Amino acid sequence: MVDMEFIxxxxxxxxxxxxxxxxxxxxxxxxxxxxFARLRVGAIHVTVSSLFGEFRVTRTNGVRISRxxxxxxxxxGVKFVRDGQDEAVIFWAVRAGRVLDELERRGWPVSxxxx
Numbered sequence: 001m002v003d004m005e006f007i008x009x010x011x012x013x014x015x016x017x018x019x020x021x022x023x024x025x026x027x028x029x030x031x032x033x034x035x036f037a038r039l040r041v042g043a044i045h046v047t048v049s050s051l052f053g054e055f056r057v058t059r060t061n062g063v064r065i066s067r068x069x070x071x072x073x074x075x076x077g078v079k080f081v082r083d084g085q086d087e088a089v090i091f092w093a094v095r096a097g098r099v100l101d102e103l104e105r106r107g108w109p110v111s112x113x114x115x
Contacts, residue, residue, distance in 0.1 A: 005042045006102040011092035012037035012050045017081050019088070029087065039078075039091050039099065043106050046080065048089050055089045057082055065103060066111040067096060078103075 013031040030052050037050040046063070048055045057063040062083030067076060068090050076096030081088040093099050103110050 005040055006099075006106070007041075008039045008091075008093055008095075008099055008102075009035040010037050010039060010094070012048055012052075012055075013077075013090045013092065014052065014055075014087050015090060017086055017088040034092065034094070037091060039093070041099075041102050041106055041108070046103070046108065048080065048091050055080065063108075064111070065100075065108055066113065067100060 011031065011033040014029040016027060016029075019027075032050050032052070037048060040047045040049070045056055045058045046065075047057075057065075057080050064079075064081040064083075066079050068079040069077070077090040077092045078096050078099050079088055079090050091099070100110050100112060
């Protein structure tokens with residue numbers, strides 16, 4: 001049986017929705033480091049909270065969830081994109097694989113390929 005909610009601490013970056021990897025063309029609009037962001041994964045919605053407010057995705061707003069390029073030694077990211085929005089959120093987590101596992105356990109569509 002899946003727990004009701006999964007919670008993780010990490011960092012967050014608001015970026016252009018089309019960004020696919022760290023490096024060339026990567027522009028951060030706003031960001032905070034660990035532990036100033038919190039990810040809450042439930043069956044109905046996923047929420048990333050930080051000093052900038054909440055970024056909430058639901059099953060009806062066309063969310064795309066994917067692994068985001070690795071920052072060596074520091075963290076991996078999980079990128080959340082909502083359809084029709086120019087901005088995406090990258091949640092930086094020390095154990096991004098576990099975050100992806102928990103999303104999948106709750107039925108969220110996840111791409112393990114960076115993008």
